[in-house]
Amino acid sequence: MSERLEVVTIDGPSGVGKSTVSRMVAAKLGFTYLDTGAMYRAVALKSRLAGIDIDDESAMRLILSSLDMQLLPAASVDADVQVILDGINVTDQIRTQEISMLASAVSALKPVRDVLTGKQQEMGRQGRVVAEGRDTGTVVFPGAAWKFYLDAAPEERARRRAEQMRKKGQEVDEREILAQIIKRDRDDSERTIAPLKAAPDAVYIDSTAIGPDEVIGLVLEAVRNK
Numbered sequence: 001m002s003e004r005l006e007v008v009t010i011d012g013p014s015g016v017g018k019s020t021v022s023r024m025v026a027a028k029l030g031f032t033y034l035d036t037g038a039m040y041r042a043v044a045l046k047s048r049l050a051g052i053d054i055d056d057e058s059a060m061r062l063i064l065s066s067l068d069m070q071l072l073p074a075a076s077v078d079a080d081v082q083v084i085l086d087g088i089n090v091t092d093q094i095r096t097q098e099i100s101m102l103a104s105a106v107s108a109l110k111p112v113r114d115v116l117t118g119k120q121q122e123m124g125r126q127g128r129v130v131a132e133g134r135d136t137g138t139v140v141f142p143g144a145a146w147k148f149y150l151d152a153a154p155e156e157r158a159r160r161r162a163e164q165m166r167k168k169g170q171e172v173d174e175r176e177i178l179a180q181i182i183k184r185d186r187d188d189s190e191r192t193i194a195p196l197k198a199a200p201d202a203v204y205i206d207s208t209a210i211g212p213d214e215v216i217g218l219v220l221e222a223v224r225n226k
């Protein structure tokens, strides 16, 4: 496996099941799970709590220079990674709809990407990491040994998200969810810095018609065979 970094990257659009797959793959391999999206969400929350306009570059630079953020292992394999921001556990606070939309906007800003990409590279330097995001195979870890790009039709992603929400007892407008998914896809893939796209050497997996267990099996097989 020569000089390639012992890192698995899993990129793809929102709602494609990357988190479920990444967590399970990390658990099976005994690697650390690195949720890069959680870091963008934490910066979004910090700017929201500080009440600043994210287009105010000097204010954003202040936020970034005083960023005190830690990612701790999730309580269980099906829970989100725990995020500690300025000493406070914000694991749930970063998962609201408002912060999702703000994280998408924040993630298009170059100073934010520069700082977070540096932190992610530092976290992956020792290897044995499963990194999940949008640009982990293209920008953060171009030298990763195993790269995957998960995709699924937007309608199927909207259907899955709606089902998840219904299970939590939330009211659901599936057409609205689909519209948001399409908007986030467009914003994430059309931005100029680190857009969402598959690395040329990534294994492309379309999960429209297959479940998470099958995707996890495909990923583990590819990792073990290379």
Ligand code: DC
Pocket (backbone or CB within 6 Å): 014, 036, 037, 038, 040, 041, 100, 103, 104, 105, 107, 108, 132, 133, 134, 135, 136, 184, 188
């Ligand atoms: O994966 P997620 O939904 O938690 O990500 C939150 C936002 O951060 C999403 O709009 C895309 C952005 N993001 C990014 O631009 N680059 C990454 N490596 C991870 C997430």
